[in-house]
Amino acid sequence: MTLSRLAELSADPTASFVLIARDGADTVELLSGDVADVDLLADIPLMLDGTPREIFALVPYRQVRERGFVAQDDGAPLRCVIVDEHLHLPTPALLEQLPNTPVPLRDDGFDIADDEYAAIVEKVIADEIGRGEGANFVIRRDFTANIDVDDRTAALTWFRALLTHERGAYWTFAVFTPGHIAVGASPEAHVVAREGVVTMNPISGTFRHPAGGATKDTLIDFLASTKETEELFMVVDEELKMMSAVCSDGGRITGPHLKEMSRLTHTEYMLRGRSALDPRDILRETMFAPTVTGSPMQNACAVIRRHERQPRGYYSGVAALFTPNADGGHDLDAPILIRTVYLQDGTLRVPVGATLVRHSDPLGEVSETHGKAAGVLGAIGAIDRDRVAEARSDADAPGGERALADDPAIAALLSSRNARLAEFWLNPQGEDFTGPFAGHTAVVVDAEDRFTTMLAHQLRHLGLAVTIAPWDEVTDADIDAADLVVAGPGPGDPRDATSARISRMREIVGRRLEAEAPLLAVCLSHQILADRLGIALTPLAAPHQGLQKAVPVFGEDASIGFYNTFTARVAPGTTTVASAEVSADDASGDVYALRGAHFASVQGHLESILSRDGIHTLERLVSHALS
Numbered sequence: 059m060t061l062s063r064l065a066e067l068s069a070d071p072t073a074s075f076v077l078i079a080r081d082g083a084d085t086v087e088l089l090s091g092d093v094a095d096v097d098l099l100a101d102i103p104l105m106l107d108g109t110p111r112e113i114f115a116l117v118p119y120r121q122v123r124e125r126g127f128v129a130q131d132d133g134a135p136l137r138c139v140i141v142d143e144h145l146h147l148p149t150p151a152l153l154e155q156l157p158n159t160p161v162p163l164r165d166d167g168f169d170i171a172d173d174e175y176a177a178i179v180e181k182v183i184a185d186e187i188g189r190g191e192g193a194n195f196v197i198r199r200d201f202t203a204n205i206d207v208d209d210r211t212a213a214l215t216w217f218r219a220l221l222t223h224e225r226g227a228y229w230t231f232a233v234f235t236p237g238h239i240a241v242g243a244s245p246e247a248h249v250v251a252r253e254g255v256v257t258m259n260p261i262s263g264t265f266r267h268p269a270g271g272a273t274k275d276t277l278i279d280f281l282a283s284t285k286e287t288e289e290l291f292m293v294v295d296e297e298l299k300m301m302s303a304v305c306s307d308g309g310r311i312t313g314p315h316l317k318e319m320s321r322l323t324h325t326e327y328m329l330r331g332r333s334a335l336d337p338r339d340i341l342r343e344t345m346f347a348p349t350v351t352g353s354p355m356q357n358a359c360a361v362i363r364r365h366e367r368q369p370r371g372y373y374s375g376v377a378a379l380f381t382p383n384a385d386g387g388h389d390l391d392a393p394i395l396i397r398t399v400y401l402q403d404g405t406l407r408v409p410v411g412a413t414l415v416r417h418s419d420p421l422g423e424v425s426e427t428h429g430k431a432a433g434v435l436g437a438i439g440a441i442d443r444d445r446v447a448e449a450r451s452d453a454d455a456p457g458g459e460r461a462l463a464d465d466p467a468i469a470a471l472l473s474s475r476n477a478r479l480a481e482f483w484l485n486p487q488g489e490d491f492t493g494p495f496a497g498h499t500a501v502v503v504d505a506e507d508r509f510t511t512m513l514a515h516q517l518r519h520l521g522l523a524v525t526i527a528p529w530d531e532v533t534d535a536d537i538d539a540a541d542l543v544v545a546g547p548g549p550g551d552p553r554d555a556t557s558a559r560i561s562r563m564r565e566i567v568g569r570r571l572e573a574e575a576p577l578l579a580v581c582l583s584h585q586i587l588a589d590r591l592g593i594a595l596t597p598l599a600a601p602h603q604g605l606q607k608a609v610p611v612f613g614e615d616a617s618i619g620f621y622n623t624f625t626a627r628v629a630p631g632t633t634t635v636a637s638a639e640v641s642a643d644d645a646s647g648d649v650y651a652l653r654g655a656h657f658a659s660v661q662g663h664l665e666s667i668l669s670r671d672g673i674h675t676l677e678r679l680v681s682h683a684l685s
């Protein structure tokens with residue numbers, strides 16, 4: 059009876075329904091109901107006539123405009139299915155019933171050719187990361203094709219192929235709404251909220267299996283790659299910013315783990331914290347994953363706007379399932395919309411991107427996009443399916459399936475990565491805010507890099523009562539009233555006289571110095587402070603975006619994470635400038651920290667997971683500024 063319901067729904071072109079196979083489940087969920095398109099996340103109708111409702115939503119990328127971020131606007135609707143019926147279908151019986159119709163593709167290929175994509179990668183590294191705009195950016199291309207088979211039959215065929223041949227997906231799903239179909243196998247949970255616990259699952263680092271499949275040796279080579287390791291650390295930092303914004307306990311990280319799929323293996327962390335927010339607010343604060351946009355996230359949207367030719371539609375948005383819970387609220391389960399085919403009136407699109415970092419190899423990123431698209435492209439018949447991968451995905455095969463993650467050498471290599479990270483974020487932090495600076499207030503000025511949420515969280519641990527204020531909202535009165543002002547980091551060239559944001563940060567730094575009132579200046583603001591003291595600013599020969607280094611900070615060596623392209627530079631050996639004490643690199647003269655009467659500054663990000671000595675150094679600098 060339940061299986062016949064699927065047959066009925068598929069036969070009705072006006073019906074809206076969703077099929078979801080969650081990781082590890084032996085059933086496929088079938089949800090159906092009426093469609094409602096809404097403008098804002100807050101409009102998602104979780105309550106109707108006083109009754110909590112289950113809602114499935116497709117959240118398009120353009121929704122980032124709700125956060126004040128830029129996006130090409132294609133009008134893709136924030137589409138909700140108000141669930142009337144939620145069935146569980148046994149997977150084997152469902153597979154028997156799903157069509158397996160040949161779906162020939164016409165006019166198929168990538169909209170951006172390989173060499174053009176490589177050229178975009180080079181441009182993003184030079185013009186964006188190379189100009190201090192951020193650490194990592196995801197730029198996408200689309201595989202497109204046309205089909206002549208009926209849309210719904212094609213989509214069900216592809217869903218069957220993904221269920222049968224892909225593995226390691228968080229959700230394998232198919233969404234049918236009038237005029238719009240999406241079918242995918244996404245590895246990545248963006249945000250999950252259950253009983254007050256919020257989980258995020260940043261996945262980055264991509265190992266494309268060689269012909270014949272992954273082996274222990276090839277996987278070990280991948281795990282040793284600095285680029286792939288640092289890429290994952292950077293996205294964990296960016297997601298911890300989001301966790302710090304939504305969770306009272308800031309969030310802690312566990313992992314790293316492997317995500318083994320049919321043709322590639324990713325590396326991932328889990329971030330966990332507690333939050334009492336409405337799930338729609340959690341979703342808004344976390345729109346969208348840095349793993350599919352970049353960091354800092356707000357500027358990543360501007361970079362995407364500059365370098366992508368077509369709007370994103372649902373790519374990098376989320377599918378969000380809001381389910382009523384026992385507390386009268388809703389749980390949220392929201393995978394990222396990647397590895398998905400979108401189908402409208404016989405035309406399909408499979409968008410795919412790669413995370414570009416300072417040491418990206420353009421051709422390597424080209425093949426990474428092919429590798430990531432391969433699972434879906436194999437399922438829709440655009441490329442040959444990989445027999446080896448499929449054999450491995452058969453858990454009933456003789457000898458069963460043995461995950462490489464279980465190998466002791468691999469497990470040891472993975473866990474050794476954490477030795478580089480800050481214990482603060484690896485351990486439970488509790489909510490005990492009775493640190494050494496209790497009784498003092500701080501205003502943290504955000505210059506469009508939400509590292510301020512992590513800074514604020516650490517400052518609260520040190521006892522301060524903290525508020526975060528955006529650079530364009532904070533008033534002079536706010537600046538004057540705080541016991542401590544923390545002038546935050548931000549994208550861009552610190553010498554840029556045309557930027558209103560950088561000018562305002564200059565005013566704030568100057569105002570506190572003139573008042574001789576406690577100031578801590580971080581990264582961009584450290585550069586601004588250095589400039590004010592007469593120290594020269596210059597681009598680094600190679601950006602330090604996402605780099606960990608042990609550097610001298612006033613008599614102690616500190617292991618710190620860096621996210622800068624520019625630096626303040628003195629003649630090597632310099633120890634004071636004007637009235638300020640300088641901690642600089644012996645060889646290059648690059649200034650790592652400054653301190654003087656009532657102020658201190660630091661080039662690195664003490665709040666980053668890359669800063670093993672972060673909170674300790676933060677405490678030293680705040681203590682100096684407040685003294």
Ligand SMILES: C=C(O[C@@H]1C=C(C(=O)O)C=C[C@H]1O)C(=O)O
Nearest residue numbers: 261262263264349396410411413
């Ligand atoms: C951007 C995509 O995937 C993301 C980027 C990854 C990477 O660059 O290593 C890995 C997994 C995903 O978070 C995509 O599939 O389009």
Ligand SMILES: NC(=O)CC[C@H](N)C(=O)O
Nearest residue numbers: 190547548581582623624
């Ligand atoms: N994170 C930052 O504040 C970076 C500062 C500056 N945009 C640079 O790249 O050097």
